[in-house]
Amino acid sequence: MAIKDIEPEAPEEQPPIADSKKRKSAIGEIQVDLTLPEPPSKKARRLLKKGKTLPVKPASSDDEGDKADDDGKADDKKKKKERSPHGVWIGNLRFSMTRNELRKWFVDNSGGTITDDAITRVHMPMTKPAAGGPKKTPENRGFAYVDFATFEANIAAIALSETELNGRKVLIKDSKSYEGRPEKKEPAIVDATGESSGKATAEPASASTKIFVGNLSFTTTEDDLHALFEKCGKIRWIKVATFEDTGKCKGYGWVNFEEPDAAAWAVKGFVKVRETVETLEDFMDADADATPADDDAASPSSSPAPETATETAPPIPTKKKTTTPKEPPRTRTRKWWVNQLLGRTLKVELAEDDKTRYNKRFRKGGGGGGPHSEQQGAERPEGDAAAAPAGPPRKPYQKKERANNYSTDISVARLTGAAVAPQGKKVTFD
Numbered sequence: 439m440a441i442k443d444i445e446p447e448a449p450e451e452q453p454p455i456a457d458s459k460k461r462k463s464a465i466g467e468i469q470v471d472l473t474l475p476e477p478p479s480k481k482a483r484r485l486l487k488k489g490k491t492l493p494v495k496p497a498s499s500d501d502e503g504d505k506a507d508d509d510g511k512a513d514d515k516k517k518k519k520e521r522s523p524h525g526v527w528i529g530n531l532r533f534s535m536t537r538n539e540l541r542k543w544f545v546d547n548s549g550g551t552i553t554d555d556a557i558t559r560v561h562m563p564m565t566k567p568a569a570g571g572p573k574k575t576p577e578n579r580g581f582a583y584v585d586f587a588t589f590e591a592n593i594a595a596i597a598l599s600e601t602e603l604n605g606r607k608v609l610i611k612d613s614k615s616y617e618g619r620p621e622k623k624e625p626a627i628v629d630a631t632g633e634s635s636g637k638a639t640a641e642p643a644s645a646s647t648k649i650f651v652g653n654l655s656f657t658t659t660e661d662d663l664h665a666l667f668e669k670c671g672k673i674r675w676i677k678v679a680t681f682e683d684t685g686k687c688k689g690y691g692w693v694n695f696e697e698p699d700a701a702a703w704a705v706k707g708f709v710k711v712r713e714t715v716e717t718l719e720d721f722m723d724a725d726a727d728a729t730p731a732d733d734d735a736a737s738p739s740s741s742p743a744p745e746t747a748t749e750t751a752p753p754i755p756t757k758k759k760t761t762t763p764k765e766p767p768r769t770r771t772r773k774w775w776v777n778q779l780l781g782r783t784l785k786v787e788l789a790e791d792d793k794t795r796y797n798k799r800f801r802k803g804g805g806g807g808g809p810h811s812e813q814q815g816a817e818r819p820e821g822d823a824a825a826a827p828a829g830p831p832r833k834p835y836q837k838k839e840r841a842n843n844y845s846t847d848i849s850v851a852r853l854t855g856a857a858v859a860p861q862g863k864k865v866t867f868d
Contacts, residue, residue: 522558524592525585525613532604533577537562540582543603544595551594552586559585583613645791647674647701648694652785654678658687662779667693669774670709671700692789705786707777715768 482492531540537560544552562582567574586592592612599610611617651663660676667673678691695701703709777784790798845856 522585522587524587524589525559525583526592526595526610527581527583527613527615529581529609530606531578531580531582531608532606533580534575535562535578535604537582540584544584544598547598547601548591548594552591556587556591557584558587559583561585585613645698646788647696647698648692648789648791649701649704650690650692650785650787650789652690652787653782654687654689654691654784655780655782656686656689658691658780660691663691663693666776666779667695667700667704669711670695670703670776672696673700701788704776705788707786708773708775710771711774712769712771715770717768 478486478492485492528540540562541554541557541560544557545554560582561584563579564576565579567576584595586595596610596612598608600607602608658678660678663676663678664673672695674694674696676691676693679688680686681688693704695704777786842857842859844859845851845854846859848858850856851858
């Protein structure tokens, strides 16, 4: 048998194996029409479902034309915000007056000088309604600011001052005039050590240096008050009213300072203290910044020179130590509160000085002392006895004799029960 040569068969072509078993769907390009309106968001759809109006969305300023429009609008806003330099302040208004009524009053009473177009702005501050209270019609605060376009209208408005408006004489003056306004006076700032900064300040309204401190704890001592008020200024003396039997505090006391500014800070409840801000340079060791140049320069001279050396070595140049100028210490001002002690809010008031209290208590025609007068007089320290002015000499006390209507007839005394003059005898009955 002849053996036929077996020819190798060609491998069958297998279909390509897909990467994933799931069929991939052909995704086409999405076409978006930019001319159509923007679809509403979820928030907008909720508002539409509740029947509410959608907020107006600001227009985009991508194009140059839109930018030009926005710039024009911004310029218009700036022009609107610019106030006229001619304005007046009007006071003593009725609380129920409105802006339109005030505008009409200026036009009707100016004799034609002020027109409706000349009034550019009427600002009338209104009172805020109380939270949780009944709803009331908002009322003005009794004054208003009115701006005019011309200087003539401003002069005509000021001429209407002291004119009656709704039965009230109004006061009109220039809005930039601050005459009659009291100046704001504050005591000088105190350093952390309790000393004044030395800045010249106006004299306070009250020149009293003594304060009354109330609502103290029964365990309060003079040292506690001294530690509390020493930041306000130098203290002359401190007196705490105590019980005679236990020696504990009665709940009040007095503190006398050397300066009226210190007493004013104590009554205010806090004092502005200037403190030095510590920096990292303050904690650095000063020896760490020193260079060892001095030690290197001294080392060759200290060692003996060799005898075989024929030439002297040149001196080693020393580096001069450069000292950087030290910056001045930085300071900050903060509030130091003096209105609480041992968990209790103190009641601090200005007390009368010793001379005024003496005149009220002992001079003729002086009324009774003010609040805490009896306590202050009873607790006067011994050091203030010499400070009190010498009063007029007092007359010696004379005991007044009572007129006794004694009966001379013993029989009449027995019948009427009248008193009988004593005879110096003691009668006893067994």
